[in-house]
Amino acid sequence: MIIDEIGRIGETYTPEYLNREEITQMKMVTCIIRPEKLESITNTLDKLHIVGMTVTDVRGFGRQKGQVEHYRGGEYTIRFIPKVRIDVVVPDEDVKKVIEAVSRTARTENVGDGKIFVTNVENAMRIRTGEVGTSAL
Amino acid sequence: MRLLGLIFIVGGWLIAMAGLFVTTSNSARILFAVGGILVSAYGILGVLNKHYLNQVIWKK
Amino acid sequence: MKSLKMKTFLILAILGVSALMGFATLAKAEGTALTDQDLTSISAPASTDEIAAKGDPGADFTGNVRDVTVSDSKKGLTLADLANQAGQNKIAINFVWTLICGFMVMFMQPGFALVETGLIRAKNANHTMMMNFMVYSLGLFAYYVCGFAIQMGGVAPVANLGGLYPLNGEHVVNFLGKPWALFGTKGFFLHGTSYDVGVMVMFLFQMVFMDTTTTIVTGSCAERWKYSAFCVSTIGLGAIIYPLFGNWAWGCGWLSQLGVNFGLGHGYCDFAGSGVVHAVGGLTALACAMIIGPRIGKFNRDGSPNAIPGHDLVLVLLGCFILAFGWFGFNPGSTLGASGNGALRIGSIAVNTMLAGCTASFSALLYMWIRYGKPDASMTVNGLLAGLVAITAPSGFVNPIGASVIGWVAGFLVCLSVEFFDRVPKIDDPVGAISVHGINGIWGVIAVGLFADGRSNYGGSWNGVNGSVKGLFYGDPGQLVAQLIGVATLVGIIFTMSFLWNWLVDLIVGQRTSAKAELAGLDIPEMGALCYPDFQLKAQDYAGSSSQTSKAESLSKS
Numbered sequence: 001m002i003i004d005e006i007g008r009i010g011e012t013y014t015p016e017y018l019n020r021e022e023i024t025q026m027k028m029v030t031c032i033i034r035p036e037k038l039e040s041i042t043n044t045l046d047k048l049h050i051v052g053m054t055v056t057d058v059r060g061f062g063r064q065k066g067q068v069e070h071y072r073g074g075e076y077t078i079r080f081i082p083k084v085r086i087d088v089v090v091p092d093e094d095v096k097k098v099i100e101a102v103s104r105t106a107r108t109e110n111v112g113d114g115k116i117f118v119t120n121v122e123n124a125m126r127i128r129t130g131e132v133g134t135s136a137l
Numbered sequence: 138m139r140l141l142g143l144i145f146i147v148g149g150w151l152i153a154m155a156g157l158f159v160t161t162s163n164s165a166r167i168l169f170a171v172g173g174i175l176v177s178a179y180g181i182l183g184v185l186n187k188h189y190l191n192q193v194i195w196k197k
Numbered sequence: 198m199k200s201l202k203m204k205t206f207l208i209l210a211i212l213g214v215s216a217l218m219g220f221a222t223l224a225k226a227e228g229t230a231l232t233d234q235d236l237t238s239i240s241a242p243a244s245t246d247e248i249a250a251k252g253d254p255g256a257d258f259t260g261n262v263r264d265v266t267v268s269d270s271k272k273g274l275t276l277a278d279l280a281n282q283a284g285q286n287k288i289a290i291n292f293v294w295t296l297i298c299g300f301m302v303m304f305m306q307p308g309f310a311l312v313e314t315g316l317i318r319a320k321n322a323n324h325t326m327m328m329n330f331m332v333y334s335l336g337l338f339a340y341y342v343c344g345f346a347i348q349m350g351g352v353a354p355v356a357n358l359g360g361l362y363p364l365n366g367e368h369v370v371n372f373l374g375k376p377w378a379l380f381g382t383k384g385f386f387l388h389g390t391s392y393d394v395g396v397m398v399m400f401l402f403q404m405v406f407m408d409t410t411t412t413i414v415t416g417s418c419a420e421r422w423k424y425s426a427f428c429v430s431t432i433g434l435g436a437i438i439y440p441l442f443g444n445w446a447w448g449c450g451w452l453s454q455l456g457v458n459f460g461l462g463h464g465y466c467d468f469a470g471s472g473v474v475h476a477v478g479g480l481t482a483l484a485c486a487m488i489i490g491p492r493i494g495k496f497n498r499d500g501s502p503n504a505i506p507g508h509d510l511v512l513v514l515l516g517c518f519i520l521a522f523g524w525f526g527f528n529p530g531s532t533l534g535a536s537g538n539g540a541l542r543i544g545s546i547a548v549n550t551m552l553a554g555c556t557a558s559f560s561a562l563l564y565m566w567i568r569y570g571k572p573d574a575s576m577t578v579n580g581l582l583a584g585l586v587a588i589t590a591p592s593g594f595v596n597p598i599g600a601s602v603i604g605w606v607a608g609f610l611v612c613l614s615v616e617f618f619d620r621v622p623k624i625d626d627p628v629g630a631i632s633v634h635g636i637n638g639i640w641g642v643i644a645v646g647l648f649a650d651g652r653s654n655y656g657g658s659w660n661g662v663n664g665s666v667k668g669l670f671y672g673d674p675g676q677l678v679a680q681l682i683g684v685a686t687l688v689g690i691i692f693t694m695s696f697l698w699n700w701l702v703d704l705i706v707g708q709r710t711s712a713k714a715e716l717a718g719l720d721i722p723e724m725g726a727l728c729y730p731d732f733q734l735k736a737q738d739y740a741g742s743s744s745q746t747s748k749a750e751s752l753s754k755s
Binding site for chain 3 (some may be wrong): 139143146147148149150151153154156157158161163164166167171172173174177178181182187188189190192193
C-alpha cells in the first residue's frame with residue numbers, strides 16, 4: 001500500500017516478477033589462472049563459502065610469449081600456453097571479496113599469472129528444483 | 138622432366154654395370170660403381186624431384 | 198756290392214714287415230667295425246614298466262635309444278636308423294629355429310605400427326594403424342600368389358632346411374657371355390611340388406621379411422595417402438618388386454652370382470636384408486613420398502620446413518623396443534638354422550645386432566643433444582632403428598667391434614639424412630622411413646664390403662664361392678665392388694620400378710587424398726571412424742599451418 005504526494009491511498013501495480021526475490025543481481029567471475037594454482041584457489045573459494053564452480057582446460061596467451069622448441073631438427077613455436085579457466089557466478093555483494101581472494105592466491109608476481117573478468121548474468125536456474133535467481137546459486 | 142630423370146637413374150645403373158665389362162681392376166670398378174650411384178642419385182633428387190617440387194601445394 | 202745287397206734286403210724287409218702290420222691293423226679294424234648286430238645289445242636305462250611305476254623327475258631315464266625312430270620293427274634298430282635320426286634332428290632344430298624367428302619377425306609388425314602411429318597426429322591415427330595392419334594380409338596374399346615363387350623358385354639346394362629340392366626353377370638369360378638369373382619359376386600358390394615341409398618353413402620366413410618392406414612405405418606416406426591407393430601399391434610391391442630383388446640377392450639370382458661370374462668376392466652378400474628388405478622399402482618410400490607430395494602445413498612458401506609433432510611418444514618408444522626384440526628373429530634367424538653350416542654363429546649375430554642398435558641410438562642421442570640442446574626422443578628411436586637396419590646385412594660376417602662402428606656411423610647418418618631430406622630436396626617424411634631404412638639400408642650393404650672379417654664359416658662357401666666373406670679392410674676389394682653393384686641396382690633399377698608402379702597407381706587410382714580430407718584428418722573421410730572418439734582433438738597451433746590451411750581450403754573449394 002502506498003500514499004502518493006497528494007495523499008491518495010492505493011495499491012501499487014507491481015508486476016509479478018518484480019515482486020519476487022530472483023531479480024537480485026548476479027555476476028559471473030571468470031578467472032584464467034595457472035594450472036598449478038587450481039587446488040589453492042578452490043580451497044580459497046571454499047573458505048568464502050562459494051558453492052559451485054566450472055573448471056575448463058584452456059590454452060591462450062596474454063603478454064606471455066610462446067616457447068620455441070625443436071622437433072627432428074625443425075623449429076616450432078608453441079604459441080598457446082595451457083591455462084585453467086574457473087567460472088563462478090556470485091551475488092553482486094560477493095564479487096569484490098571473490099576477486100580479492102582469488103587474485104591474492106593466484107598472484108606469483110611473474111608474467112603469465114592470468115586475468116579475471118567480470119560479466120553480468122541475467123538469470124540463473126537450478127534444474128532439479130526450478131529455483132531461479134540467487135537461490136539457484 | 139620425369140623421363141629425363143628416369144634416364145639419369147637407369148643410366149647410372151648402366152654405368153655401374155659397364156664397369157664390370159670394361160675393366161677387371163677392382164679400383165676402377167669401384168669408381169664406375171660409385172659414379173653410377175651418384176648419377177642415379179642426382180637423377181632421383183635433382184631431376185625427378187625437381188619436377189615434383191614445381192607442383193607442390195606451397196608453391197601455388 | 199755286398200753293402201748294396203744288404204741295404205736292398207733291409208729295405209725290402211722293413212717294407213714287408215710294415216705291410217704285414219698294416220694288413221693286420223686293417224683286419225683288426227674290420228673286426229671291431231660297428232654293425233647292426235652290435236646295436237641290438239644297446240638297451241634303454243630303464244624299462245617302460247619301471248618308469249611308469251616311479252616316474253622320472255630327474256630325467257635319468259627319459260630320452261634314450263628307445264626314442265630313435267626304427268624304420269622296420271622286425272629288423273630292429275639299424276645304423277641306417279641312427280644316421281637318419283641324426284639328420285632329421287638337425288633339420289628339426291633348424292625348422293624350429295627358423296619358424297620361431299619368423300614368428301618374432303611377424304611381431305615386428307605391431308612395432309612398426311606403433312612407431313608410425315605415435316609420430317603422426319591423432320586425427321590420422323585410425324588410418325595409419327589400419328595401413329600397418331593390412332600390409333600383413335595384403336602382402337601375404339600377394340606373396341603367396343606369385344611373390345614367393347618369383348623370389349625363391351630356384352633357390353635349391355638349401356642345406357639347412359633339408360634341401361628344398363622342389364624349388365629348382367630359375368629363369369636364366371644369357372647376355373654378353375654371362376648367365377643372368379632373373380626370377381624363379383616354381384612355387385606359385387605353394388601348389389604341386391611346392392607342397393613340401395621345407396618349402397613351407399622357407400615361405401613363412403621369407404614372407405615376414407617381405408612384410409617388413411611393405412610396412413616401411415606406409416610411414417613416409419602417412420597422413421595423406423588414400424587407402425585404396427595404399428592397397429594397390431602394397432600388392433605390387435609384395436608380388437613383383439620385392440621378390441625380384443629378393444631373387445637377385447637371395448634366390449640364386451645374378452647379384453648373388455657376381456662372385457662366380459665376375460670374380461667379385463662372394464657376389465652380393467646381404468645376410469638378413471639391409472638391401473633386400475630395408476633399402477627396397479626405403480627407396481619405395483622415397484618414390485611414393487615424392488609422387489604424393491608433402492603434407493599441408495609442412496613447408497612454408499619460402500621452402501622452410503615446419504615441425505609437425507606426433508601425438509604419442511609412448512607408442513613410438515614402445516614400438517621401437519618391440520622392433521628391437523623382433524630384430525633378434527630377423528638377423529639370427531637368417532642362418533635358417535641352429536645346426537650345421539656355421540649356424541652356431543647365431544649368438545654372434547644376435548650380439549652384433551644388439552651392439553649396432555645401442556651404439557647407433559647413442560650417437561643419434563649425442564648428435565641431437567649437442568646440436569639442439571635437448572635430447573630428441575623420436576630421433577633417438579630413429580637412431581636405434583637405423584643401427585639395426587645397418588647391421589642387418591653385415592650381421593653374419595662382422596665382429597663386435599665392426600658392429601659397434603657400423604652402428605655408430607648409422608646414428609649420425611640418420612640424423613644428417615633426416616635434416617637433409619627436410620631441407621634440400623624438401624621431401625616430407627613424417628617418420629623418417631627414407632632415412633632410417635633407405636639410407637641406412639644402403640650403408641649396411643656397403644658395410645659388408647668394408648667390415649666383413651673373414652672369420653665366419655657357413656659350410657665353407659657363400660654364394661657358390663669358397664672361403665668366407667671378407668671386406669675391404671680384411672683384404673678383399675672385390676667384395677666391395679659387388680656390394681656397390683648391389684647399391685647401384687637398388688638405386689637405379691628398384692627405385693625406377695617402384696616409381697613407375699606408383700606413378701601408374703597415381704594415374705589410375707590417385708594416390709593423394711583431397712585437401713579437405715587431409716585437413717579434417719583421414720580418420721573420418723577414409724575410415725569412417727575416429728581413433729579417439731572419447732577425446733577432444735586439439736586444434737593445430739603450429740607456426741605456418743594457418744596460412745596453409747586457408748590456402749588448402751580455397752584450393753579444395755575450387
